[in-house]
Amino acid sequence: xxxxxxxxxxxxxxxxxxxxxxxxxxxxxxxxxxxxxxxxxxxxxxxxxxxxxxxxxxxxxxxxxxxxxxxxxxxxxxxxxxxxxxxxxxxxxxxxxxxxxxxxxxxxxxxxxxxxxxxxxxxxxxxxxxxxxxxxxxxxxxxxxxxxxxxxxxxxxxxxxxxxxxxxxxxxxxxxxxxxxxxxxxxxxxxxxxxxxxxxxxxxxxxxxxxxxxxxxxxxxxxxxxxxxxxxxxxxxxxxxxxxxxxxxxxxxxxxxxxxxxxxxxxxxxxxxxxxxxxxxxxxxxxxxxxxxxxxxxxxxxxxxxxxxxxxxxxxxxxxxxxxxxxxxxxxxxxxxxxxxxxxxxxxxxxxxxxxxxxxxxxxxxxxxxxxxxxxxxxxxxxxxxxxxxxxxxxxxxxxxxxxxxxxxxxxxxxxxxxxxxxxxxxxxxxxxxxxxxxxxxxxxxxxxxxxxxxxxxxxxxxxxxxxxxxxxxxxxxxxxxxxxxxxxxxxxxxxxxxxxxxxxxxxxxxxxxxxxxxxxxxxxxxxxxxxxxxxxxxxxxxxxxxxxxxxxxxxxxxxxxxxxxxxxxxxxxxxxxxxxxxxxxxxxxxxxxxxxxxxxxxxxxxxxxxxxxxxxxxxxxxxxxxxxxxxxxxxxxxxxxxxxxxxxxxxxxxxxxxxxxxxxxxxxxxxxxxxxxxxxxxxxxxxxxxxxxxxxxxxxxxxxxxxxxxxxxxxxxxxxxxxxxxxxxxxxxxxxxxxxxxxxxxxxxxxxxxxxxxxxxxxxxxxxxxxxxxxxxxxxx
RNA sequence: GGGCCCGUAGUCUAGUGGUAGGACGCUGCCCUGACGUGGCAGAGACCCCGGUUCGAUUCCGGGCGGGCCCACCA
Numbered sequence: 062x063x064x065x066x067x068x069x070x071x072x073x074x075x076x077x078x079x080x081x082x083x084x085x086x087x088x089x090x091x092x093x094x095x096x097x098x099x100x101x102x103x104x105x106x107x108x109x110x111x112x113x114x115x116x117x118x119x120x121x122x123x124x125x126x127x128x129x130x131x132x133x134x135x136x137x138x139x140x141x142x143x144x145x146x147x148x149x150x151x152x153x154x155x156x157x158x159x160x161x162x163x164x165x166x167x168x169x170x171x172x173x174x175x176x177x178x179x180x181x182x183x184x185x186x187x188x189x190x191x192x193x194x195x196x197x198x199x200x201x202x203x204x205x206x207x208x209x210x211x212x213x214x215x216x217x218x219x220x221x222x223x224x225x226x227x228x229x230x231x232x233x234x235x236x237x238x239x240x241x242x243x244x245x246x247x248x249x250x251x252x253x254x255x256x257x258x259x260x261x262x263x264x265x266x267x268x269x270x271x272x273x274x275x276x277x278x279x280x281x282x283x284x285x286x287x288x289x290x291x292x293x294x295x296x297x298x299x300x301x302x303x304x305x306x307x308x309x310x311x312x313x314x315x316x317x318x319x320x321x322x323x324x325x326x327x328x329x330x331x332x333x334x335x336x337x338x339x340x341x342x343x344x345x346x347x348x349x350x351x352x353x354x355x356x357x358x359x360x361x362x363x364x365x366x367x368x369x370x371x372x373x374x375x376x377x378x379x380x381x382x383x384x385x386x387x388x389x390x391x392x393x394x395x396x397x398x399x400x401x402x403x404x405x406x407x408x409x410x411x412x413x414x415x416x417x418x419x420x421x422x423x424x425x426x427x428x429x430x431x432x433x434x435x436x437x438x439x440x441x442x443x444x445x446x447x448x449x450x451x452x453x454x455x456x457x458x459x460x461x462x463x464x465x466x467x468x469x470x471x472x473x474x475x476x477x478x479x480x481x482x483x484x485x486x487x488x489x490x491x492x493x494x495x496x497x498x499x500x501x502x503x504x505x506x507x508x509x510x511x512x513x514x515x516x517x518x519x520x521x522x523x524x525x526x527x528x529x530x531x532x533x534x535x536x537x538x539x540x541x542x543x544x545x546x547x548x549x550x551x552x553x554x555x556x557x558x559x560x561x562x563x564x565x566x567x568x569x570x571x572x573x574x575x576x577x578x579x580x581x582x583x584x585x586x587x588x589x590x591x592x593x594x595x596x597x598x599x600x601x602x603x604x605x606x607x608x609x610x611x612x613x614x615x616x617x618x619x620x621x622x623x624x625x626x627x628x629x630x631x632x633x634x635x636x637x638x639x640x641x642x643x644x645x646x647x648x649x650x651x652x653x654x655x656x657x658x659x660x661x662x663x664x665x666x667x668x669x670x671x672x673x674x675x676x677x678x679x680x681x682x683x684x685x686x687x688x689x690x691x692x693x694x695x696x697x698x699x700x701x702x703x704x705x706x707x708x709x710x711x712x713x714x715x716x717x718x719x720x721x722x723x724x725x726x727x728x729x730x731x732x733x734x735x736x737x738x739x740x741x742x743x744x745x746x747x748x749x750x751x752x753x754x755x756x757x758x759x760x761x762x763x764x765x766x767x768x769x770x771x772x773x774x775x776x777x778x779x780x781x782x783x784x785x786x787x788x789x790x791x792x793x794x795x796x797x798x799x800x801x802x803x804x805x806x807x808x809x810x811x812x813x814x815x816x817x818x819x820x821x822x823x824x825x826x827x828x829x830x831x832x833x834x835x836x837x838x839x840x841x842x843x
Numbered sequence: 844g845g846g847c848c849c850g851u852a853g854u855c856u857a858g859u860g861g862u863a864g865g866a867c868g869c870u871g872c873c874c875u876g877a878c879g880u881g882g883c884a885g886a887g888a889c890c891c892c893g894g895u896u897c898g899a900u901u902c903c904g905g906g907c908g909g910g911c912c913c914a915c916c917a
Contacts, residue, residue: 064876072880255915262917280917293917327916335917342917402915448847449912456846456913558848558911593854595909626866627855632848633910640855643867646880657877702857706865714882718875725876802883805873812875812882 064725067659068766073648073759075616078198081758084765092773093200095143097542103550104140106132107530107581108201109557109564110147110209112154113186118598119636120590122197122608123628126621127587127697128555129199133754134692137777143546145533146201148190150183150210151470152522153244157409158182168245172468172496179469183210193608197617198757200773207532209525212492215471218525220489220537221575223474227486230424230574231463237340238418238462239404242364242376243411246466247420253413255402262401264332264394265387267292267309270317276304277394279331281401283387284379285338287314287368288359290349294334296322301334312392313370313383323348332394340415358417362466376414421464421473421518425570429454432569435579442695443631446558446586450569453562461567463521470519476500480510489537527567530554530580555585558631585695588633595635606636614638618756619645625701625755647705648759651752654713655763658741661724663767667739669732671723672826674740675784676791677716681707681744682781683788688751689777701755708748715795717741722833729833742767750775793823794831801835 085092108128111121132144159165159178167175191206207214225231238247263283266275278292289311294301304320311318318336325344326335337348339356349356359368364376370386371379387393404413432454441447464473474493476485483505487493491501495515503511528536534547556564565584572580591597592604599605611620615638622644628634670678684707691700723729724737746768753760753772764772797820805812815836820828831837 066877068877071878278917282917325916330916337917342915344916401917404915445848452846452912562912589911591910629856635855637854637867640867643880646867649880650878653878653881655877660877699857702865710865713878717877718882721876727876799883806883809872811873814875 064660066656068652068656068763070652070656071649073618073645073652075618077762078196078617078758081761082195082198084761088771089204092771093144093202094204095202096141097545099141101139101141103143103546104135105143105530105534105546105550105552106145107533107552107554107568108145108147109555110149110207110526110529111190112149112152113183113190114154115158115186115189117190117193117608118590119606119608119611120598122193123590123620123624123634123636124555124557124587125194125199126197126617126624127628128585129197129201130621130625130697130754131553131555131585131695132200133757133773134695134697136773137750137754137775138689138692139776140551143533143550144201145205145207146191146194146199146203147207147209147529147533148187149522149526150187150208151525153246153467153469155179155183156467156469167468175468180210193612196612197608198621200757209522209529210469210471213538214525214532216490216492217532217537218471218520218528219474219491219493221528221531221571222520222524223486223489225423225574228574232422232424232460233419234422236417236420236422236459236462237342237346237415238420239406240362240364240414240416240418241406241409241411242414243409244406244467245363247416247418247462247464248406248413253404254407254410256405256410257400258403258412259398259400260403261384262331262397262399263384263387264396265312265336266392266394267312267318267336269304269320270308270310272307274304276301276309276320276334277332278334278336279397280336281399282338282341282380283383284366284368284371284376285341285359286311286336286383286387287316287370288338288340288357289314289316289318289336290339290354290357291318291337291352292320292334293323293326293337293348294320295324295326295328298322298326298328298333313386313390321352340417342415356417360414360416362416362418364414364416420462422460423463425457425461426459428570428573429457431573432566435573436569438579439581440583442583442585446561446584446631449558449561450565453566461521461570463524464518465521466518468519470522471525472496473516473518473520475516476513477516478505478508478510479512479514481505481508483507485513523563523567524571526564527571530568531572531575536575551583552581553583553585554581555587557589558586559589561586583695586631588628588631590636591633593635593637595633598636606638611638611641615642615645618648618758619643622647622701622756625697626705628698630696630698647709648756650709650713651748651756651759652763654708654717655745655749655767657717658745659767661738661741663742664735664739667736669736670740671720671733671736671830673716673719673723673830674736676787676794676827677712677740677744678781679784679787680711680791681747682783685747685751685777686780686783689780692754692777697755700751704748704751708752711795712744712748715798716744718798719794719827719830719834723830727833729829747778750777790823790826793821794827797821797824797831798835801837805835 132142136142156167159182163178165178239253240247260281262279262281264277264279266277268275292309305322307320308317309320337345340346361367366372366374366379406413436450472494474487476495485500487501496517500513535542568580619641623641684703688700688703720737723733726734749760749764749772761772805816815838817838820831
């Protein structure tokens, strides 16, 4: 009998990926599409829609590869998997790209035109992004990519807003808001960072009313002088105690303000006394509310002063001018340069101003308790990240400001009656653009007028992204689909820990407000990709690894295998191209194992197994059992490690060698060989199936070639009965092999040389294979 | 200032109340009917100090180091 390998390839190459992508492209719907009419249990993955940008972080790419592994695992565990692909396109970054790369100013360009340019640029980036995702062998629903700026998506965002409006959860209120003068918008607290910066601390003298004495306050915001309402000092501060209860005169303005002792003042800082204005920061708000003092607002919604002395100036200019005026009048005691923490906008790092603006708020304070309860019903992978959510919920202190004064986002669907100010909120289900359309009613129900002013503001983008799970399960779109997927499916949210307090928190909040249920059954947290030294990748450090670089130089599968092998679930990992390259060795090993096995006839069933064959099958089932357990727990890391070890150290090194002479019909009969052929093919098929979620192209390539079918249409299948005793004896077998190899080495013999050695009695059942394998002569029974 | 997480060989990882498994890298040897991107062998580690315990890398406390989050002083 002549053996010839069916698989001719000797080493792995990334061409396999290309070839398989082409093959899958033709059969996508057959292999990967979601079938709502399936009888299988449904598994829903709320994939993070990546923000469309000209660059993609390798860490993000890796987390998408990990999510894909989970999708493939659950398909093969027998679930019908809803694995949508979405793109997040709302928000400020695209506006910046247009400003930066197209040179259009948002302030000077008509809204219509600006939006058009945003969209064009987004479309260009989107195509690249999707291509890149495919090249990472992601098996999501590329046939129905959703975009958060599409009409279909935005109308659901608006409909959910309308729903919450009707429930009375939205209100308008004047609030101290974080305002970014660069982006010209109000931003949420969690978009504010603090950074040490140099600032001038100005010491200003206030005259005490009807006395020839002065109290000196220190401030970094002298331009708020005209809004000064109160002066405070620490009750233990001897310097200022004498002024308690007296009245101070605000320099230049002549306003009279009380002087009080309060604990908020730190005697160590500045002069120990400070002015409380409306509004310098959130603490001012707190103090003025407690003191029941009405605020005076002197900065308008564009960050421009409306003040007696500083009218029309920007805050920066106003600061310069007031200092100059105070100096000229001799009210300045001194100016110190200090370093202190200033609030900055996380996206553009511009210093934030606190303004009092009227904004829309979504109530969240009333829901915190319930959220703390329902999060208990969600399983986290790994568990230790749960605390981040709990900590965040416990630290939320004000309702969520949801309106933004920007262009590229979902419009707030509201009109105001021009005559009486009546607020008209339409019915949900349609996409509304109040800044350019009239409402669907003519007359104001309150006053009968027929002129409307459309709201020009848009939503915070988290309003859109926090309903992704509802959008993909077709909430408000297809009741039956929603029931089958959201109500009855197992729902998974995979994401990074960096957006637990935003995306995850807001999703839990919104879903609970709308439906009264937990949004997910499982949360899978991925770590962040760092550079080789454990630092964050950033352009300024020059340590960025581009996803394309890895794809072009190495390939997607070495990256995927590396990610599975090396990254502990939920922990940060260091990305190293050298290490990624290293894993392609395993792919070559796998191909060669398959190549070797492919020379033997495929036996589908065989009853009278030889002992060695029985052993390896038992061993395999033991591994398979663990791996499936790990897979069910989303831990492809542990799974990959045990699979890798089994394939290389046990199956290839011990079993293939042990059965080689027999499989080759060298000194063995046909029935003995058939038992080996059956076993070799059986284990190979099993290995390919179990590895398919991690390395989908190579496994499918081999599987199709040898078994004429896509491995991705298979399930993991049964685990046979495990004979622990046989596995234990197998350990002796492994030991014995090492012993023989060592002995031959010591004696300077080549591995095929003859050797005289006793085979232990417990390995009697393997005797014939062992003699053939090691070329043992005159073995005596012990 | 508050909180959370982490600390196993050069690097990355598994695991345990009885001193530790694997991968990459390193060193040496081998050439075997798929695989030199091969085979075999070898060197190499539980951050430190206390406590509990017969025994601690594992449990507890403290420290040191790293990471993350929150708050923030006019």
